[in-house]
Amino acid sequence: MVLKEDHLAQVIFDTLDLNIEKIEVDGVAVSFHLTERHPIMGSALQIPLPTGAKSGAQMSVKIFYKTSERCIALQWLEKEQTQGGQFPYLFSQCQPIYARALAPLQDTPSIKMTYSAQVASVLPVLLSAIRVSPPSDGPAHDGKVVGKDTVTYTYDQPVPIPSYLIAIASGNLCYRSFPAVEGKSWTSGVWAEPELMDSSYWEFTLLTGDRSLVDVVVHELTHSWFGNGITHAYATHFWLNEGWTTYIERLLQQFLHSSAERGFSFLIGSKALQNALNLYKDKPKYQRLVIDFEPGEDPDEAYSTVPYEKGANFLLHIEQKLGGLDVFLPYVKDYVKTFMGKSITTDQWKAHLFTYYEKNGSKAQTEALNEIDWKAWLYGDGVELPVKMEYDMSLATPPYNLAQRWDASRSMSEAEKLPFAESDVQDFNANQKVVFLERLSSFVPLPSSHISHLGSLYRVSTSTNAEIRMRFYDIALQDPLSPAAKLFAKDALRWVVASKVDPALAKEYFARSKDAFHPIARKIIEKDLASK
Structure with missing residues (x-):
């Protein structure tokens, strides 16, 4: 840990139902305080730091802890719930604020971190990081007996990520690589239970048997730039993740398939959006893109298609107001270049948008931005969008x-x-x-x-x-x-x-x-x- 200020008295981490056993700072055991458990936020872990430390000083903070049966981030499947029926299965879901149930950390998307891990298990283990050992393309479970022999899996994540992207899965998993792409150094493949490998390899996404949801991969890959790369600073601005990703996903449909497919995707999404807006008639703030959460309020209460669909429609509206893709795509590239690796707010995004067109656009484009009803789009509620959107209806x-x-x-x-x-x-x-x-x-x-x-x-x-x-x-x-x-x-x-x-x-x-x-x-x- 590197100190950012002089004379820091303590460091605070988020926790949720963790059993903290002991803590060492620079190899010395220290006392610590765990605040009273909040039903949503959990408990703050307060760790005292040595006095007199200056900004820039490095310290080692080692926390010995265990997760508990109440860990909301983990699901444990009995062997009967798996396809093979031989071994249990574990997987995690840390979004939006449940990484604190896996490890003590500062569980906010405004902070990005690298991590490394060693996991000893009798079943193969996957993490949201680069496999160091044993090699992915080697024999499953390093050639040892699955379910019996312990293998230590080592991972490293060198790219700073928000805490909600920390993930683990463990079960009877094996790997099959896809053919190498000519001229590319990266590789890709599929992890699955042996009984599902053929169908998973063929479909490469959510398994439906007809490849109809392959485009989900497009959405998740898009998150590499919008969400994982450029991240919302906190839950209020979650639409920056999903609105942008949904917009770009549908833009790619136009290039992968046709402009009709892009419009058709928006049409499909409009029904889900209408359902979500109707669902929150009694809690209209959840109909907004920018949500003013109260301290301790559960962001999952607001989870719906609103940030995805309303956000994507908002960006489509901006594209259309500015004059189309030829005008808007250069801005999108500059947006990524400017904020990649950062966590931002809606105001930062909006300021960058206006600054870009003031410098690179025309007077008419700046005027077009000023004509947008920003208050209605970002802070307005109700069951209708601020503008009636029109899509390509030919496939409908x-x-x-x-x-x-x-x-x-x-x-x-x-x-x-x-x-x-x-x-x-x-x-x-x-x-x-x-x-x-x-x-x-x-x-x-x-x-x-x-x-x-x-x-x-x-x-x-x-x-x-x-x-x-x-x-x-x-x-x-x-x-x-x-x-x-x-x-x-x-x-x-x-x-x-x-x-x-x-x-x-x-x-x-x-x-x-x-x-x-x-x-x-x-x-x-x-x-x-x-x-x-």
């Missing part, structure tokens, strides 16, 4: 037309005689199926017989794509008589309660299966169901 027309046909068929009593066929959707990609179902859900609920027939005819009720099946549940659960029985995490459980299908059933089902959820997801769902 076929699914919209099919939804209209189903809506018009409701007067027919015999579902088997409905004028529909499996071929209706054979040329639809996964996103078009999503839009078809979302459009249909906006109409008056179909009869139960129609819903059952639709689900089996188009195979959406048994789709391995969770995005598609979730939309089918939205339709099925509009009708309390629908036979839809399986539920999909938070949204489906909320649907069962909110649609008054059977609130007690939703709570009973969750009580039986809650241990299968990550602790963070479990906490959110429990609060959501308790409020109904």
Whole structure:
């Protein structure tokens, strides 16, 4: 640790349910104080420092601790919950403020850190860092017996990262590399259970069996610049991470596929945004991009698609106001060049935007920026965007037309005689199926017989794509008589309660299966169901 000021009396770290055993400063044991536990923030670990130390002095602070069973950042899966069924599995999720449950640290995105680690385990271990040893492309578990022999895994993360990017996973994992890319020194590959390796290697993302969610990789890679590279300084400005990443992800769709795909992605997102804005009617500050959190308020309470979708639409609006991509993309490059590796606020981003166009743009472009309703976009609430956005609708027309046909068929009593066929959707990609179902859900609920027939005819009720099946549940659960029985995490459980299908059933089902959820997801769902 390097001191930044003279005569610092103590250093403070965030902790959450950690068992602190002892602490040494420069090899000498010191007393320490752990403040009373806050239900969200945890406890502050206060460590005294030697008197008289000057700015620039280096000190070694060593904390001996253990995590606890209450660690909200970790999920432990029993072997029966894995694909192979032979070994348990561990994985972490530290965003937004749960790294403090893994280690004592300053758990804020305004501070970035490097880290190194050695982990001894009888199962292979992955960390969000560079593997030093044993080599990734060597035999699994360094050739030792998985589940029996202990192997020490060494990792190093030389790039400063925010604390929420610290991650660990451990289980029966093996690695398969992709072919090298000509002219590139970097390599890439897939880690997975042996039983899932072939499908994981083929799909390289969330497993749906149809590669329909491969573009999720685009989103996560984009985070290397927007989020991980340029990071929000604190939770108030989270939209800078996800709004920018979603905007760039959809911009890349235009170059990877077509401009129609870009507009189509915005259209799909608009439905999710509308749902989120409606969800927070009673807490309008969570409808805003810039959220003024109270001290000790849980940032997860505000987690929704708002920072993603409203943020991306805001940036699209700025692009359009300035005159299009040819004008906006040079600014985006300068934004990355200016702030890469830093944590910033919305005001810093906005100041840089204006400064860039004052120096490099025209008077008309500066005037265009001044015409934007900044207060409405950044601090406004409500269920509508400040500007009515228009997207390329060409890919939406076929699914919209099919939804209209189903809506018009409701007067027919015999579902088997409905004028529909499996071929209706054979040329639809996964996103078009999503839009078809979302459009249909906006109409008056179909009869139960129609819903059952639709689900089996188009195979959406048994789709391995969770995005598609979730939309089918939205339709099925509009009708309390629908036979839809399986539920999909938070949204489906909320649907069962909110649609008054059977609130007690939703709570009973969750009580039986809650241990299968990550602790963070479990906490959110429990609060959501308790409020109904």
